[in-house]
Amino acid sequence: AQSVTQPDIHITVSEGASLELRCNYSYGATPYLFWYVQSPGQGLQLLLKYFSGDTLVQGIKGFEAEFKRSQSSFNLRKPSVHWSDAAEYFCAVGAPDGNKLVFGAGTILRVKS
Amino acid sequence: EPEVTQTPSHQVTQMGQEVILRCVPISNHLYFYWYRQILGQKVEFLVSFYNNEISEKSEIFDDQFSVERPDGSNFTLKIRSTKLEDSAMYFCASSERRQAVQSYFGPGTRLTVT
Numbered sequence: 001a002q003s004v005t006q007p008d009i010h011i012t013v014s015e016g017a018s019l020e021l022r023c024n025y026s027y028g029a030t031p032y033l034f035w036y037v038q039s040p041g042q043g044l045q046l047l048l049k050y051f052s053g054d055t056l057v058q059g060i061k062g063f064e065a066e067f068k069r070s071q072s073s074f075n076l077r078k079p080s081v082h083w084s085d086a087a088e089y090f091c092a093v094g095a096p097d098g099n100k101l102v103f104g105a106g107t108i109l110r111v112k113s
Numbered sequence: 114e115p116e117v118t119q120t121p122s123h124q125v126t127q128m129g130q131e132v133i134l135r136c137v138p139i140s141n142h143l144y145f146y147w148y149r150q151i152l153g154q155k156v157e158f159l160v161s162f163y164n165n166e167i168s169e170k171s172e173i174f175d176d177q178f179s180v181e182r183p184d185g186s187n188f189t190l191k192i193r194s195t196k197l198e199d200s201a202m203y204f205c206a207s208s209e210r211r212q213a214v215q216s217y218f219g220p221g222t223r224l225t226v227t
Binding site for chain 2: 036041042043044046090092097099100101102103104105106
């Protein structure tokens with residue numbers, strides 16, 4: 001069965017600092033991987049996804065993520081965080097032919113000025 | 114850009130009442146999903162639906178829940194007798210192909226059971 005672990009419940013970074021949110025997955029083959037962002041009371045916005053090919057994936061809002069098969073990881077990064085990036089971030093995994101996505105518990109990002 | 118819409122955005126109901134949450138998937142999509150997010154917790158899969166049948170459902174999706182595509186555009190989630198623990202954000206999603214990985218999510222309906 002698929003599972004996703006986001007080890008950090010909360011992360012606080014200063015505005016302008018770099019960011020890395022961790023995501024580890026468990027799946028028997030190469031999964032499809034996603035990062036979503038959710039602002040308070042809002043829906044899920046897809047930041048980026050990895051299906052195959054280049055392991056460094058570029059997304060919206062200046063985010064990128066790198067798939068590392070050997071570490072079963074798909075960490076999200078941003079070189080310089082803006083105050084508007086404060087939100088909750090969810091990593092998700094899906095089987096290529098599956099009926100569902102499995103989400104991690106989320107990481108709440110706080111940005112201090 | 115086409116999008117999934119959900120109504121209402123917020124529903125308040127009393128325990129024991131029936132609620133129907135509505136979703137309008139993207140028009141050419143054939144696969145539909147419901148997910149739930151209890152406040153402060155992760156998003157959890159409830160059910161997937163294709164060709165007027167449930168494809169897969171989770172343990173959460175018990176006999177109190179049902180889904181329906183009553184017409185060519187709507188996809189509904191019914192909870193027959195709501196409990197306090199049903200309070201959550203409910204997300205609808207749809208995809209053109211079978212793979213749920215191609216899903217587009219709606220903005221969610223916040224259900225509050227009092």
